[in-house]
Amino acid sequence: MLSYILRRIVATLPVMAIVALFVFSLLYIAPGDPAVVIAGDQASPEDVERIRQSLGLDRPFLVQFGGWVWRILHGDLGTSIFTNLPVSAMIGQRLGPTLSLMIVTLLLTIVVAVPLGVVAAWKAGSLIDRVIMGFAVFGFSLPVFVVGYILAYIFALELEWLPVQGYTPLTQGFWPWLENLILPAIALGCVYIALVARITRAAMLEVLQQDYIRTARAKGLGQGGILFIHALKNAAVPIVTVIGIGIALLIGGAVVTESVFAIPGLGRLTIDAILRRDYPVIQGIVLLFSFVYVLVNLMIDVIYTLVDPRIRY
Amino acid sequence: MSEALLSIDDLHVAFSTRRGMVEAVRGVTLTVEKGEMLGLVGESGSGKSVTGFATTRLLDAAGRVTGGKILFRGQDVTKLRGDDLRQLQGAAMSMIFQNPRAALNPIRAIGLQIADAILTHKRISKEAARGEALDLLRAVQIREPEARMNAYPHELSGGMCQRVMIAIAISCNPALLIADEPTTGLDVTTQKVVMDLLADIAAARGMATILITHDLGLAARYCRRIAVMERGRIVEEASPRSLFSAPQHAYTRRLVAASPTATSRIEDLVTEEDRERYATVVSKPRAELVHGTPPLLEVRKLAKRFDQGSAAVADFSMTMAGGESVGLVGESGSGKSTTSRMICRLIDPSEGDIVFDGHSIGYVASRDFHRSRLRKDIQMVFQDPNESLNPRFTAFDCIAHPLLRLGGMRAGEALRERVEECAVRVGLPLDLLPRFPHQLSGGQKARVGIARAIACRPRLLVLDEPTAALDVSVQAVVLQLLDRLRRENDIALLFVSHDLNVVRMLCDRTIVLRNGGIVEQGESRALFDNPKTDYTRKLVEAIPHIETGEMLAAAL
Structure with a gap:
C-alpha cells in the first residue's frame, strides 16, 4: 500500500510540471503588457522599461521559467506587484478561511447528501423519493449567490440567529468560527448536496438490484444492515468519485460565496489579483489549487483500494 | 396423512x-x-x-x-x-x-x-x-x-x-x-x-x-x-x-x-409430429470432400500467454475442412474460449500461426483484422444473446450492421432484402425486425445473433457456448438451425461448449482441452462412447443423462 502511494506521488510530478508550465505561460497568453499595467497610467516609457528589467521580463522565456520553478521549489512564490508583499505570505493569510469553508461544506454535504440518497433509493418511486429528488433539482438550479442572499436575509437579518457576514478564526473558539460558516456552507453546498444525493441514489439503485442484496435478504438481515453494510459500500466508488470532483466545484463556488458573505479568503484574493493583473499572486493561487486537486485525486484513488478489494494496482 | x-x-x-x-x-x-x-x-x-x-x-x-x-x-x-x-x-x-x-x-x-x-x-x-x-x-x-x-x-x-x-x-x-x-x-x-x-x-x-x-x-x-x-x-x-x-x-x-440423452441425435430433439420437416434436410447426402482439397482452417502450434503466469493455451494445432463441424470442449479455464477468440482474430496469439483458406492471418494484429477481406469469412456467435446485442440497435440494425461494415452494402432496398433473407433463414419472423433486444425472447435473440453472424456469408462460424443461456426446447431448435446452415450453406462450425451432449450431437469431430493443451481428439461418437483418457471419461460420466434406456428396462 505504501509503495503504491509513493508510486502515485511520483506519477503526479509530470502533471504538476505541466500545470506549472501552463500557469507560468499565463503571463504571456493574457493580453496586456504587465510592465505597462504595473507602472500605471502616468508612467513614462523609461519607468516601464525599468520595471520590465527589474522583474526580468526582458529575459528569454525558458530562463524566466527555470528561475521561477527554482524559486518555487524553495518556497518562494514571488512578490506581489501590487502590495510588494511575498505571495506565499499573502496566500498563507487567506488560506484559513477558505480551507475552513471548504471543509465545513464537504462535511455538511457528506452528512446530508449520502443519507438522503440512500433513503431515496430505498424508497424509490415513493413520495419521500420524489420530495428528495425535487429538492435536488431545486438545489441544482439556484445560483450560489441567490441562495446566499436569501439565507442571509432570513436567518441573519430577520431571525438574527446567525451573523450576516464575516469570519472568525478557529483560534478564537469553535462556535464563533462555526457560526460564521454555517450560512456560507449551506449556500455553497446546495449544488454539491444535490449532485451527491443524486449520484448516491443512482449508485444505490444499481446495487440494490444485485443478486447479493437478495442473498442478504434471504439471510434475514435487517433493512439497516442491508442498506449500510452490504449496499452502500458497494455503491461507494461512484459516490467517492463525485465527492472528489465536487471539490473542484467548491473551489469555484468559494470565490462567489466569499464575496457574498465577506469572508477574507482566497476567493476574494483571487478576484482582487485578477482585477489588478497581479500575475505573481494569480500564479501562486492557481498553482496551489492545482496542487490541492491533484492531492484530492490521489486520496480518491487510495480510498478506492480501501473500499473495493478487487481494485489492485 | x-x-x-x-x-x-x-x-x-x-x-x-x-x-x-x-x-x-x-x-x-x-x-x-x-x-x-x-x-x-x-x-x-x-x-x-x-x-x-x-x-x-x-x-x-x-x-x-x-x-x-x-x-x-x-x-x-x-x-x-x-x-x-x-x-x-x-x-x-x-x-x-x-x-x-x-x-x-x-x-x-x-x-x-x-x-x-x-x-x-x-x-x-x-x-x-x-x-x-x-x-x-x-x-x-x-x-x-x-x-x-x-x-x-x-x-x-x-x-x-x-x-x-x-x-x-x-x-x-x-x-x-x-x-x-x-x-x-x-x-x-x-x-x-x-x-x-x-x-x-x-x-x-x-x-x-x-x-x-x-x-x-x-x-x-x-x-x-x-x-x-x-x-x-x-x-x-x-x-x-x-x-x-x-x-x-x-x-x-x-x-x-x-x-438430450446419451444416444439422442439432433433430429430426435423434437416430438414426432414436428420431426418430418427436419428429417428431409438431414437425409440429404452431403457432398463428399474431394481428396486433396486444402483445409479451410489450419492452426499451427498456437499459444497464448497473458501478462503473467503460465500459458492459457499452449501448442494447439488443428485443421478443419469446409463445412465440417468441430467441437472444442473442456472445463472452464481449459483455454477453449481463448483458443476460439484467437481463431476469430479477436485476440492475438503469443506464438504459432493461423492459416485460413491458404492465407496466414495469425500475424495480422487483431485490432487491424477488421480491415482484412477475410473478416467477413470468419464470424462469431457469442454466448449470451442478452449481453452480446446492442440494446439500442433493433434486430434489423444488428443484422444490417455487418453488411454495411463488411459487405460493402448501402442502406436501401438491397440491404433490406438481404436482412430479411437472413431473418427468414434463421426462422425469425419479419415483423420482429423493428424490435429492440429487450422486446425479444431468449430464443429470438439467439436467432438475431446467428442471423448477424451469417449475414456476410461467412465460411467459418465460431460459436462460443451459443446455447448455454437457452432453454432446452429453444436449444433444440437452435441446434437444428446450426446443423442446417452447415449442411445447406456449407458453413464450417467451430463449436465451443462445456455441454458434451450438445457437442456429441452437432460435431463430426471433438477436441478435448485441459489446462490449455489438447488431451484427446477424434470422431465425436467414438470419443464419447469410448474415451481414452481419464479426464475425458470423467467429463462424460458427469453429464446428468436421462437414462431412458435403463429406466425403460427397469419399468418393464
Whole structure:
C-alpha cells in the first residue's frame, strides 16, 4: 500500500510540471503588457522599461521559467506587484478561511447528501423519493449567490440567529468560527448536496438490484444492515468519485460565496489579483489549487483500494 | 396423512409492469414432506423461480401474491410481517441461487458473509460466529478453510462460491432449502460435485429441499418426485421414472424429447409430429470432400500467454475442412474460449500461426483484422444473446450492421432484402425486425445473433457456448438451425461448449482441452462412447443423462 502511494506521488510530478508550465505561460497568453499595467497610467516609457528589467521580463522565456520553478521549489512564490508583499505570505493569510469553508461544506454535504440518497433509493418511486429528488433539482438550479442572499436575509437579518457576514478564526473558539460558516456552507453546498444525493441514489439503485442484496435478504438481515453494510459500500466508488470532483466545484463556488458573505479568503484574493493583473499572486493561487486537486485525486484513488478489494494496482 | 412441512395451495403471483398486471404463477398447488428433495422443473418464464421466491418472501417489489396460501409448518408465510418474517428467512427456510458469484457480496470476506447469517439469528459473540463459519466451510468441503475465511468471492471459483452459498444457507439448520438453478453455469464435473454435496448435506441434516431447475436430467438424478411447470401452472407431477417413460402432458412430452440423452441425435430433439420437416434436410447426402482439397482452417502450434503466469493455451494445432463441424470442449479455464477468440482474430496469439483458406492471418494484429477481406469469412456467435446485442440497435440494425461494415452494402432496398433473407433463414419472423433486444425472447435473440453472424456469408462460424443461456426446447431448435446452415450453406462450425451432449450431437469431430493443451481428439461418437483418457471419461460420466434406456428396462 505504501509503495503504491509513493508510486502515485511520483506519477503526479509530470502533471504538476505541466500545470506549472501552463500557469507560468499565463503571463504571456493574457493580453496586456504587465510592465505597462504595473507602472500605471502616468508612467513614462523609461519607468516601464525599468520595471520590465527589474522583474526580468526582458529575459528569454525558458530562463524566466527555470528561475521561477527554482524559486518555487524553495518556497518562494514571488512578490506581489501590487502590495510588494511575498505571495506565499499573502496566500498563507487567506488560506484559513477558505480551507475552513471548504471543509465545513464537504462535511455538511457528506452528512446530508449520502443519507438522503440512500433513503431515496430505498424508497424509490415513493413520495419521500420524489420530495428528495425535487429538492435536488431545486438545489441544482439556484445560483450560489441567490441562495446566499436569501439565507442571509432570513436567518441573519430577520431571525438574527446567525451573523450576516464575516469570519472568525478557529483560534478564537469553535462556535464563533462555526457560526460564521454555517450560512456560507449551506449556500455553497446546495449544488454539491444535490449532485451527491443524486449520484448516491443512482449508485444505490444499481446495487440494490444485485443478486447479493437478495442473498442478504434471504439471510434475514435487517433493512439497516442491508442498506449500510452490504449496499452502500458497494455503491461507494461512484459516490467517492463525485465527492472528489465536487471539490473542484467548491473551489469555484468559494470565490462567489466569499464575496457574498465577506469572508477574507482566497476567493476574494483571487478576484482582487485578477482585477489588478497581479500575475505573481494569480500564479501562486492557481498553482496551489492545482496542487490541492491533484492531492484530492490521489486520496480518491487510495480510498478506492480501501473500499473495493478487487481494485489492485 | 401427517402434516406436510410445506404446502402451497392455489398460489397466484402477479407482477405489475408497464403493460399492467402480469400473472406469473397461476394456481400452483404443491406439498413438500420433511427431508424430501422435490424437483421443480420448467423452462424460463414457467414461474418456477417465482414460486420459490414467493415461498421465501424474496419477490421483487413489483411482484405480489394475489391469491392462495403458502403454509410452512402450518403458518401462512404470505401473511408474515417484520420480525416474524426475519425469523423465518435464513433460519427456518433458506435459499441458494443461480450464479453464485453474483449472489455473494463482492467486497466482503466470505467468512464475514457466513457469520452475518449466523449473527442475525443467534445471540452469540462474533468470535463464536466466526468459529461456526469455519466449521461450515469445513462441512461444505472447502480446502484450507482457515485461509479461505478472509478470501473475497472474486478469488474463488464458481463452484467454491456455490459451496459458500450452501454454507450460508445451512448455517442456521433450516428445515427447508430452496435451490434455484444451483448448478447452472458451472462445469459438468463441478456441477456433479456440488449437487452430490448438497444432496449429502440435505440427507444428513434431514433438510427438505426444492430443486428448481430447467434440466430434467439433473432433477431425475437427485429427486424422487418431480413437478413440471408450464406458464404458471403445474402440469404434471410424478416420479422421474414414470415421467420419462410415460409423460402424460403434451408439454412434458416436448420437454422430455428436447432433453438430450446419451444416444439422442439432433433430429430426435423434437416430438414426432414436428420431426418430418427436419428429417428431409438431414437425409440429404452431403457432398463428399474431394481428396486433396486444402483445409479451410489450419492452426499451427498456437499459444497464448497473458501478462503473467503460465500459458492459457499452449501448442494447439488443428485443421478443419469446409463445412465440417468441430467441437472444442473442456472445463472452464481449459483455454477453449481463448483458443476460439484467437481463431476469430479477436485476440492475438503469443506464438504459432493461423492459416485460413491458404492465407496466414495469425500475424495480422487483431485490432487491424477488421480491415482484412477475410473478416467477413470468419464470424462469431457469442454466448449470451442478452449481453452480446446492442440494446439500442433493433434486430434489423444488428443484422444490417455487418453488411454495411463488411459487405460493402448501402442502406436501401438491397440491404433490406438481404436482412430479411437472413431473418427468414434463421426462422425469425419479419415483423420482429423493428424490435429492440429487450422486446425479444431468449430464443429470438439467439436467432438475431446467428442471423448477424451469417449475414456476410461467412465460411467459418465460431460459436462460443451459443446455447448455454437457452432453454432446452429453444436449444433444440437452435441446434437444428446450426446443423442446417452447415449442411445447406456449407458453413464450417467451430463449436465451443462445456455441454458434451450438445457437442456429441452437432460435431463430426471433438477436441478435448485441459489446462490449455489438447488431451484427446477424434470422431465425436467414438470419443464419447469410448474415451481414452481419464479426464475425458470423467467429463462424460458427469453429464446428468436421462437414462431412458435403463429406466425403460427397469419399468418393464
